[in-house]
Amino acid sequence: MSQQDNVRVARDEAAQANTPPPPESPAPDGGSPRGRQDVELPALGVWGTLRFAWTQLTSMRTALMLLLLLAVAAVPGSLFPQRPAGPGIVQNYIDDNPVLGEWLDRFQMFDVYSSVWFSAIYLLLFVSLIGCVAPRAVKHAKALRSAPPRTPRRLSRLPEYGRVVLESSGPAPVEAVEQAAKYLRKRGYRTEVRQEPDGGASVGAERGYVREVGNIVFHLSLIGVLVFMATGSLLSYRGQKILVEGEGFANTLIAYDAFTPGSAFSEEMLTPFSMTLKRFEYVYDRQSPTHYGQPLDYTAVLDVQDGPGDTAREVELKVNHPLDFQGTRVYLVGNGYAPVVTVRDGNGDIALQGPVVARVQDNVFTSLMTIKAPDARPDQLGFVGFFLPAAYTGEDGVAVSIDPAPLNPELNLNSYYGDLGLDEGDPQNVYVLDTENLTELNSRNLEAGGITLKPGESYELPEGKGSISFDGLKRYVGLDILYDPGKWGVGFFAVLALVALGVSLFVRRRRAWVRGTTGPDGSTMVEYGLLARGEDFGLREENLTLRRQFEKLWPVQAPEDIESTEGPIVVAGAAQNRVE
Amino acid sequence: MQPINYQLAAYSDLFMLIAAIVYAAAFIAFALDMASSSKTIRALESELTEQQERTDAARSSAARHKQLVGAAGGAASTPTPGHGPGTTASPAAGNAVGGLVDEDMDYTGATRRPAANVAVALMVIAAALHAFAVIARALAARRVPWGNMYEFCTTGALLVAAVYLLFLIRKDIRFLGTFVAGLVVIMMAAATMGFPTPIAYLQPPLQSPWIVIHVSIAVLASALFTLTFAMSILQLIQHRREAKAPTGATGGLVFMRLVPSALSLENWSYRLNAVGFMMWTFTVIAGAIWAEASWGRYWGWDTKEVWSFVIWVVYAGYLHARATRGWTGERAAWLSIIGYACVVFNFTIVNIYFPGLHSYAGLPS
Ligand code: HEM
Numbered sequence: 001m002s003q004q005d006n007v008r009v010a011r012d013e014a015a016q017a018n019t020p021p022p023p024e025s026p027a028p029d030g031g032s033p034r035g036r037q038d039v040e041l042p043a044l045g046v047w048g049t050l051r052f053a054w055t056q057l058t059s060m061r062t063a064l065m066l067l068l069l070l071a072v073a074a075v076p077g078s079l080f081p082q083r084p085a086g087p088g089i090v091q092n093y094i095d096d097n098p099v100l101g102e103w104l105d106r107f108q109m110f111d112v113y114s115s116v117w118f119s120a121i122y123l124l125l126f127v128s129l130i131g132c133v134a135p136r137a138v139k140h141a142k143a144l145r146s147a148p149p150r151t152p153r154r155l156s157r158l159p160e161y162g163r164v165v166l167e168s169s170g171p172a173p174v175e176a177v178e179q180a181a182k183y184l185r186k187r188g189y190r191t192e193v194r195q196e197p198d199g200g201a202s203v204g205a206e207r208g209y210v211r212e213v214g215n216i217v218f219h220l221s222l223i224g225v226l227v228f229m230a231t232g233s234l235l236s237y238r239g240q241k242i243l244v245e246g247e248g249f250a251n252t253l254i255a256y257d258a259f260t261p262g263s264a265f266s267e268e269m270l271t272p273f274s275m276t277l278k279r280f281e282y283v284y285d286r287q288s289p290t291h292y293g294q295p296l297d298y299t300a301v302l303d304v305q306d307g308p309g310d311t312a313r314e315v316e317l318k319v320n321h322p323l324d325f326q327g328t329r330v331y332l333v334g335n336g337y338a339p340v341v342t343v344r345d346g347n348g349d350i351a352l353q354g355p356v357v358a359r360v361q362d363n364v365f366t367s368l369m370t371i372k373a374p375d376a377r378p379d380q381l382g383f384v385g386f387f388l389p390a391a392y393t394g395e396d397g398v399a400v401s402i403d404p405a406p407l408n409p410e411l412n413l414n415s416y417y418g419d420l421g422l423d424e425g426d427p428q429n430v431y432v433l434d435t436e437n438l439t440e441l442n443s444r445n446l447e448a449g450g451i452t453l454k455p456g457e458s459y460e461l462p463e464g465k466g467s468i469s470f471d472g473l474k475r476y477v478g479l480d481i482l483y484d485p486g487k488w489g490v491g492f493f494a495v496l497a498l499v500a501l502g503v504s505l506f507v508r509r510r511r512a513w514v515r516g517t518t519g520p521d522g523s524t525m526v527e528y529g530l531l532a533r534g535e536d537f538g539l540r541e542e543n544l545t546l547r548r549q550f551e552k553l554w555p556v557q558a559p560e561d562i563e564s565t566e567g568p569i570v571v572a573g574a575a576q577n578r579v580e
Numbered sequence: 581m582q583p584i585n586y587q588l589a590a591y592s593d594l595f596m597l598i599a600a601i602v603y604a605a606a607f608i609a610f611a612l613d614m615a616s617s618s619k620t621i622r623a624l625e626s627e628l629t630e631q632q633e634r635t636d637a638a639r640s641s642a643a644r645h646k647q648l649v650g651a652a653g654g655a656a657s658t659p660t661p662g663h664g665p666g667t668t669a670s671p672a673a674g675n676a677v678g679g680l681v682d683e684d685m686d687y688t689g690a691t692r693r694p695a696a697n698v699a700v701a702l703m704v705i706a707a708a709l710h711a712f713a714v715i716a717r718a719l720a721a722r723r724v725p726w727g728n729m730y731e732f733c734t735t736g737a738l739l740v741a742a743v744y745l746l747f748l749i750r751k752d753i754r755f756l757g758t759f760v761a762g763l764v765v766i767m768m769a770a771a772t773m774g775f776p777t778p779i780a781y782l783q784p785p786l787q788s789p790w791i792v793i794h795v796s797i798a799v800l801a802s803a804l805f806t807l808t809f810a811m812s813i814l815q816l817i818q819h820r821r822e823a824k825a826p827t828g829a830t831g832g833l834v835f836m837r838l839v840p841s842a843l844s845l846e847n848w849s850y851r852l853n854a855v856g857f858m859m860w861t862f863t864v865i866a867g868a869i870w871a872e873a874s875w876g877r878y879w880g881w882d883t884k885e886v887w888s889f890v891i892w893v894v895y896a897g898y899l900h901a902r903a904t905r906g907w908t909g910e911r912a913a914w915l916s917i918i919g920y921a922c923v924v925f926n927f928t929i930v931n932i933y934f935p936g937l938h939s940y941a942g943l944p945s
Contacts, residue, residue, distance in 0.1 A: 060904040064897055068915075071893040078886040078930070085880065113881050229879075238876070287583060290778035320788045320874045331876040482876040490878065494865045501861060505854045505899075535902070537851060 158529030173516030214503030224493030232486020334478030609699030
């Protein structure tokens with residue numbers, strides 16, 4: 001390593017050569033030759049080995065390694081689909097890449113952030129953090145109560161040094177030091193004035209103790225964030241609900257389409273609110289030639305009740321503006337169309353009637369329709385196809401949607417009959433029709449063609465299998481309903497960490513010493529030195545400020561005179577370069 | 581909703597193009613400065629040596645003095661204020677070029693660099709035009725000018741240029757000019773050619789006060805990381821140079837003599853990275869608060885969140901490295917470079933190719 005690579009170390013060592021050991025030298029170690037030797041000497045005994053392992057774990061180098069490892073370990077989560085975000089996508093991925101997918105799954109690549117290896121890294125990191133920060137906190141608590149460090153014998157060896165010689169009209173050494181101490185106190189230093197053994201006096205001063213406090217609070221806040229994230233995930237729950245215009249929802253387990261509870265969740269935790277979607281309003285951009293049809297505003301108008309006995313009130317729910325029921329929040333996360341259809345079976349009976357939620361595929365709300373009529377007799381009926389809010393049929397005969405608004409709604413469906421496979425009781429995705437055991441009735445490839453319906457129209461299925469009609473159109477909203485009591489703690493500690501980080505990075509911690517002696521010609525000589533603790537780029541500025549202040553306080557002899565009396569000119573700060 | 585002012589938007593587009601062209605001119609001028617500097621430096625060096633010899637002869641009695649002050653940074657006329665004993669560890673730039681560069685990146689006035697001055701003037705003009713274009717776009721759409729990839733790029737480029745010019749007032753960082761101007765040109769070209777996006781309103785998920793605060797600080801932090809990235813690269817080059825020629829006499833790229841020592845670069849990039857890290861921490865927290873308000877969870881390991889986290893951890897690692905024995909200097913510089921690579925990745929690849937909740941790049945799918 002060249003010299004530059006040991007800047008801080010050199011500075012620290014230089015400091016220690018001159019001053020009593022700083023009370024809280026953090027021993028950011030790990031790369032020292034002694035450390036390496038220890039590795040090769042296993043004869044430490046059980047206790048010794050444990051101690052050794054602990055020292056290694058809590059070293060700065062380990063912390064750095066673990067941090068870098070954490071960064072690397074987080075990356076796969078952005079490359080592969082993650083189960084918590086969408087189990088379906090993960091399953092598709094595994095189906096598409098059977099071999100690779102299985103191996104990735106074995107290494108928990110689809111659950112990166114709850115995986116054994118990711119958890120191991122961050123838990124080790126936090127153990128290391130506690131082991132590192134706790135002793136520092138103790139040491140610093142002591143430092144806060146003890147006096148500023150003794151004055152080094154040779155101030156001129158400090159990184160920043162200066163000297164002024166006073167005219168004979170100036171104060172005596174002790175008095176000058178008192179005045180300097182007063183000024184240092186004004187600048188936020190804690191000071192202690194002492195008698196020097198060989199006459200005169202000196203003041204030891206230190207400021208910026210809060211820097212270390214900031215560092216400790218910052219690291220401890222990270223633990224706070226982690227603890228509250230963990231509590232939150234234990235007690236939280238999240239659920240999804242799709243609500244069609246006119247439908248209601250009461251906050252009970254069975255009402256959810258999907259529900260993910262934390263491990264300590266119990267059903268009593270559900271706040272007993274309920275709501276009904278009255279209507280859904282939307283604004284699309286009708287002005288811009290380039291973004292025609294881009295959504296500008298969504299509003300869900302709901303009737304809500306805070307509890308079973310409460311009166312209903314009308315509220316508006318918008319994106320970014322959730323509703324809050326005693327900590328349970330309801331978010332508007334999606335919307336789409338639910339065409340209202342009636343399916344009659346071969347016997348002429350109604351097999352299905354009502355809105356069918358269509359899944360939005362793109363910006364112009366081309367939506368996937370899946371209709372299952374298991375009650376149809378003699379044969380069960382199924383339909384798949386598209387709902388197009390603004391249908392436009394091109395020259396190739398294929399209809400596409402050209403706008404998200406319902407300007408020209410149209411259903412394009414294929415139909416099937418046979419066994420839908422619902423009777424076995426196996427769970428099925430409502431949005432997927434398994435056509436394996438079904439016979440196709442309508443499609444573009446068949447003579448009968450596909451089914452095309454406008455609102456109010458109906459269609460008789462071939463072979464007398466029944467009919468389907470498109471009765472009307474409703475909107476639906478996708479709601480996320482979440483409860484996470486840990487988030488306030490996370491937020492508090494995150495903000496605390498931010499503030500403490502600022503303190504830790506930008507407060508300067510430094511020591512200053514001023515010594516007054518009587519020079520050979522009887523005039524008072526004041527020497528001062530400065531030492532940074534940690535990163536401090538303003539030390540030289542401080543030197544100049546002190547010098548200016550001293551020149552203001554006392555009648556200071558011009559530098560030429562000093563040169564003639566003794567020694568070299570000591571330009572403020574130049575002496576720093578002599579520190580080896 | 582207030583109507584969009586298409587006239588003003590058209591002016592914005594036009595000025596964006598003009599600004600890009602002027603930036604390109606600034607880039608060329610900076611490059612010329614780099615090329616011509618070698619000549620200037622040689623001339624100056626011989627002049628300095630001459631001067632030195634003369635002074636030496638005249639003041640041989642003051643040898644002690646010279647020894648003292650001279651160590652601080654070469655020519656006796658410019659005592660280099662250094663920080664701690666570390667300053668002595670930079671003999672190369674210090675002694676060899678005397679007053680050419682200042683370790684504190686203050687202006688020394690030792691070299692005349694007409695091309696660089698023209699370049700700076702062009703940068704100022706370009707930034708003014710650019711600022712007009714960005715503000716015009718914001719006024720035309722009546723919202724913050726960072727709602728899609730085009731706007732992220734143009735506003736980001738403006739901030740990079742502005743941060744650079746602001747620093748230039750106090751510090752002589754003309755040596756970064758080629759890099760900064762080049763990068764700004766690339767960003768402007770990417771915006772106007774890669775992601776041209778006509779003006780429009782914001783989509784509902786972006787209509788939140790948090791976009792103002794979260795995105796602006798993120799872009800500002802990225803601008804700072806951009807500068808430190810450049811400094812870290814130069815630091816590595818300078819480091820090699822200093823290692824090769826410990827006397828600092830010759831060797832390597834002549835232009836590098838206009839660049840402060842590796843140590844000085846390291847200290848400065850540390851200071852900027854500390855500010856950048858603070859801002860990034862804020863960005864992540866603000867993003868989490870916004871995510872909570874918008875999607876109901878403050879953290880969900882969305883691709884964009886993953887990469888913001890990775891960036892945060894890498895720069896935390898960088899700050900740690902600065903306090904870890906054996907990890908300062910070159911290794912820390914590498915971490916700073918890796919951190920910036922993650923920033924760029926997050927801004928480009930993730931925005932464009934990775935699906936996620938944050939897919940607001942405004943690109944046609
Ligand atoms: C969750 C993991 C951690 C993160 C995100 C983190 C982050 C940071 C950051 C951003 C700083 C710079 C700001 C400051 O000076 O206060 C810092 C400093 C520091 N960290 Fe950590 N840290 C972590 C874990 C640790 C661990 C495990 C240790 C001990 C082994 C440690 C010891 C230190 C020390 C000693 C400093 C002060 C360095 C100096 O003197 O400038 N940190 N940390």
